[in-house]
Amino acid sequence: MSNMIVGNWKMNLDIQQAKTLVSRLNEQIIKTDAKIVLCPNYIVLSTVSELLYDQGITKFSLGVQNINDHDDGPFTGEVSALMVKGLAKYAIIGHSERRVNYDEDNQTIAKKLATCVRHNITPILCVGENLHERQEGLAQRTIIDQLEQDLSEMVTSEVSQLVIAYEPIWAIGTGENASPSDVEKMMMELYRYFVNKYNELVASKITLLYGGSVDADNAKSYTNINKVGGLLVGGASLNYKVFSKICQL
Numbered sequence: 149m150s151n152m153i154v155g156n157w158k159m160n161l162d163i164q165q166a167k168t169l170v171s172r173l174n175e176q177i178i179k180t181d182a183k184i185v186l187c188p189n190y191i192v193l194s195t196v197s198e199l200l201y202d203q204g205i206t207k208f209s210l211g212v213q214n215i216n217d218h219d220d221g222p223f224t225g226e227v228s229a230l231m232v233k234g235l236a237k238y239a240i241i242g243h244s245e246r247r248v249n250y251d252e253d254n255q256t257i258a259k260k261l262a263t264c265v266r267h268n269i270t271p272i273l274c275v276g277e278n279l280h281e282r283q284e285g286l287a288q289r290t291i292i293d294q295l296e297q298d299l300s301e302m303v304t305s306e307v308s309q310l311v312i313a314y315e316p317i318w319a320i321g322t323g324e325n326a327s328p329s330d331v332e333k334m335m336m337e338l339y340r341y342f343v344n345k346y347n348e349l350v351a352s353k354i355t356l357l358y359g360g361s362v363d364a365d366n367a368k369s370y371t372n373i374n375k376v377g378g379l380l381v382g383g384a385s386l387n388y389k390v391f392s393k394i395c396q397l
């Protein structure tokens with residue numbers, strides 16, 4: 149099965165920088181069977197979408213980094229699935245930077261997932277424990293608890309289309325890596341959870357990603373893990389040389 153490699157550009161790149169990055173990635177990524185998803189900020193999203201369309205570039209799909217849980221209304225500064233659905237096929241939902249910095253709770257995340265599905269956008273749901281939870285031996289319980297609440301508004305057929313990124317918070321943007329054996333244990337835990345809660349077919353259809361300080365040197369050690377279906381890459385997705393390597397491993 150081909151890997152999914154998601155690049156989360158976070159709050160980086162203006163229009164010109166985004167165009168340059170996409171052009172360079174397009175030149176460098178020659179041979180890959182990875183499903184590559186670029187997640188720019190909202191301001192550059194339509195420019196990147198037009199660039200891909202105008203130049204007939206099909207090797208990248210687009211995603212957004214968040215959406216509001218409503219379709220429209222008095223929500224100043226927010227962007228809805230309705231607005232991005234013609235441009236983005238994917239949406240990162242519940243990223244820890246949103247959970248932590250913007251107090252995004254599991255109830256809101258559940259609504260955002262339902263909104264994505266209603267608009268035919270595939271959610272990339274992020275789950276992960278913080279350092280304290282890991283040190284207390286609560287990593288697995290934390291993640292299962294997040295899933296229980298986050299998926300509460302989805303029916304089984306919708307769950308089977310999900311992409312889930314296991315992103316230990318202490319490994320995001322820190323250069324600290326989760327060990328491949330820890331990631332493998334967590335992936336098995338996730339798989340078992342979906343088998344028990346839904347069934348084996350659902351569990352096998354869900355794409356599981358790992359994210360947290362992935363770079364060109366460690367990427368393979370994660371994609372080699374049983375049940376890992378790809379990577380969510382933050383900082384390294386802004387460097388065309390590194391990201392191209394990750395996409396072609």
Ligand code: PEP
Pocket residue numbers: 156243315319320321322323359360361362380381382383384
């Ligand atoms: C992320 O943004 O989801 C992420 C994993 O970031 P980084 O790769 O920089 O740790």
